[in-house]
Amino acid sequence: MTTVPGAPSSKYMKTPNDSPLKVWFLAPLAIWLTVLFLLPLVFLLWIGFWRVENFQAVPDLSLGNYQEIFASFFSRSRYGLALVQSLWVAATTAVFAVVFSYVVALAIAFAVPARWQRLALLVAIAPFWSSYVLRLYSWQTILSRNGVINSILKQVGLSEYRIDIIYTQVATRIGLIHYLAPILIVILYVSILAIDRVLIEAARELGATRWQAFTRVILPLSRFGLMTAASFAVIVSLGDALSGNLLGGGAGASIIGKLPTYAGMIMSDYSSSTNLPRTSALATILIAVMVLTLAVGFVLADKARRRIG
Amino acid sequence: MRANPWILLGRLWLGLAYAFMFLPLVVLVLFSFQKNRFPGFPLQGWTLQWYDKLFTDGTLIKALGNTLIVSPAAASVATVIAFLAAYAFNRFTFRGKTTFLAMVTLPILIPPLILGVGFLGLLARLHLSGTLFAVFLTHVVLIVAPALAIIQLRLSQMPASLEEAAWDLGATQWQAVTRIVLPFALPGILGAWLLAFTFSFDEFIIAWFVSGFQPTLPVAIYSVLVAAIDPSLNAIGTIVFAISCLVLVGLELVLLPLLIGKSESRS
Numbered sequence: 354m355t356t357v358p359g360a361p362s363s364k365y366m367k368t369p370n371d372s373p374l375k376v377w378f379l380a381p382l383a384i385w386l387t388v389l390f391l392l393p394l395v396f397l398l399w400i401g402f403w404r405v406e407n408f409q410a411v412p413d414l415s416l417g418n419y420q421e422i423f424a425s426f427f428s429r430s431r432y433g434l435a436l437v438q439s440l441w442v443a444a445t446t447a448v449f450a451v452v453f454s455y456v457v458a459l460a461i462a463f464a465v466p467a468r469w470q471r472l473a474l475l476v477a478i479a480p481f482w483s484s485y486v487l488r489l490y491s492w493q494t495i496l497s498r499n500g501v502i503n504s505i506l507k508q509v510g511l512s513e514y515r516i517d518i519i520y521t522q523v524a525t526r527i528g529l530i531h532y533l534a535p536i537l538i539v540i541l542y543v544s545i546l547a548i549d550r551v552l553i554e555a556a557r558e559l560g561a562t563r564w565q566a567f568t569r570v571i572l573p574l575s576r577f578g579l580m581t582a583a584s585f586a587v588i589v590s591l592g593d594a595l596s597g598n599l600l601g602g603g604a605g606a607s608i609i610g611k612l613p614t615y616a617g618m619i620m621s622d623y624s625s626s627t628n629l630p631r632t633s634a635l636a637t638i639l640i641a642v643m644v645l646t647l648a649v650g651f652v653l654a655d656k657a658r659r660r661i662g
Numbered sequence: 663m664r665a666n667p668w669i670l671l672g673r674l675w676l677g678l679a680y681a682f683m684f685l686p687l688v689v690l691v692l693f694s695f696q697k698n699r700f701p702g703f704p705l706q707g708w709t710l711q712w713y714d715k716l717f718t719d720g721t722l723i724k725a726l727g728n729t730l731i732v733s734p735a736a737a738s739v740a741t742v743i744a745f746l747a748a749y750a751f752n753r754f755t756f757r758g759k760t761t762f763l764a765m766v767t768l769p770i771l772i773p774p775l776i777l778g779v780g781f782l783g784l785l786a787r788l789h790l791s792g793t794l795f796a797v798f799l800t801h802v803v804l805i806v807a808p809a810l811a812i813i814q815l816r817l818s819q820m821p822a823s824l825e826e827a828a829w830d831l832g833a834t835q836w837q838a839v840t841r842i843v844l845p846f847a848l849p850g851i852l853g854a855w856l857l858a859f860t861f862s863f864d865e866f867i868i869a870w871f872v873s874g875f876q877p878t879l880p881v882a883i884y885s886v887l888v889a890a891i892d893p894s895l896n897a898i899g900t901i902v903f904a905i906s907c908l909v910l911v912g913l914e915l916v917l918l919p920l921l922i923g924k925s926e927s928r929s
Contacts, residue, residue, distance in 0.1 A: 505703050
């Protein structure tokens with residue numbers, strides 16, 4: 354960039370795009386992400402093929418870890434069963450969390466006066482700003498056998514109705530829904546807000562009942578938001594080990610049986626063995642399962658849409 | 663809108679949802695001041711003993727100290743990196759912009775559990791794992807995306823003519839950045855810092871993998887939690903909750919005007 358002194362600086366009237374700042378300003382982010390994000394991911398995939406000798410990870414290109422994992426996939430170590438448990442818990446959690454959050458978002462958008470909506474949304478997001486680990490601990494004290502709820506029931510003489518869900522996957526889901534709800538509410542509220550109110554009014558003018566206006570106009574138009582929310586909920590639930598460990602008690606009971614979630618298993622597998630190559634292989638399998646799950650979900654959603662449309 | 667049963671139902675649901683979402687927080691704060699060894703009813707009277715135990719015991723307070731070193735540091739570095747990149751994204755055109763942006767967002771979409779294993783693999787080779795420094799390095803990756811999003815939002819509200827006017831008046835590009843863009847972006851930068859701080863402050867699983875013998879607060883809480891139920895956790899929870907409330911109020915003051923768009927630009 355050479356400027357002739359005295360020449361009109363008209364070339365500055367447009368934003369100069371060949372400034373050295375471009376490189377300098379993008380470099381820190383690019384370097385940081387390459388070294389501390391891409392490199393670890395590449396490492397993760399690679400270490401899955403290493404072997405362990407004398408408690409040391411040794412670079413290698415063997416399929417040993419994967420053979421070991423799949424050899425006992427549905428038997429001794431039950432990685433496969435944990436995966437099934439995870440998928441079951443994640444899918445059901447996503448459904449409950451999305452329905453719960455969608456109704457909340459609808460209520461904020463349609464049952465709260467316009468000037469209070471911002472506050473209503475803020476109140477709904479507020480719990481997100483408290484520590485997740487501590488919220489799970491609090492749920493433990495609420496749900497446990499002699500915890501807050503059961504002690505209240507006992508006080509009012511309803512002890513035969515005591516709830517017994519701590520250390521089951523039901524409790525795991527409660528913890529996950531509590532974590533997901535604020536985020537999903539924001540996603541869904543924004544997608545409801547984007548719907549043109551005129552369309553709703555037109556439907557009403559043309560004689561649709563409120564329920565019809567909802568099922569024919571609002572629901573189809575929030576499809577994208579619902580899909581986003583559901584995908585997010587599935588990813589988070591599949592990758593979360595905390596709720597399953599603290600509320601599910603590590604191997605919470607569900608319809609499928611008393612099995613840990615896959616993410617919890619990765620955590621316990623590492624802390625008991627510190628076998629990083631095997632842990633990396635387990636994590637790689639989780640990545641593959643997630644990509645597959647999302648792909649299947651999108652295909653199914655697409656098919657459903659074609660059937661309706 | 664006339665009153666109709668749906669409105670009533672909606673408000674009822676909203677009330678129930680709020681109750682569900684705030685129940686754990688209320689319970690946490692309530693029992694941090696109760697004598698009960700195990701949280702439950704009947705209440706056994708007010709006390710500060712759990713706070714006392716928390717400070718005399720000291721492990722959780724030490725972990726809180728660790729977190730209060732790591733999180734501000736990570737938030738600050740992430741915010742600086744994010745501001746520089748946001749400026750470049752906002753002003754320049756270059757090939758691969760979309761790919762680059764996607765790569766920034768990816769760390770948030772990939773479950774932290776998977777990232778944690780990957781970070782551990784790399785940092786263990788570099789003999790950096792097991793330190794607070796490792797937590798700092800990895801948290802920056804995670805929190806740079808929200809910071810970038812907010813600063814970009816703010817910069818998109820800035821009329822390009824502001825900067826061009828400065829150049830016309832003889833400012834160098836660098837001067838224009840420091841004297842014009844930076845002051846304009848300040849609310850966005852503040853909001854970005856607070857959000858980045860929140861994400862780092864709460865992050866558990868990556869810290870669990872890489873922090874080793876210098877646990878951050880969530881990791882320390884988890885190890886207490888797995889061992890036994892201890893009302894000291896209610897006390898630290900209440901303190902953490904108070905810190906989070908301050909951050910939330912700060913965000914509300916800084917960020918919402920940005921999002922709702924009371925920007926002085928666009929005119």
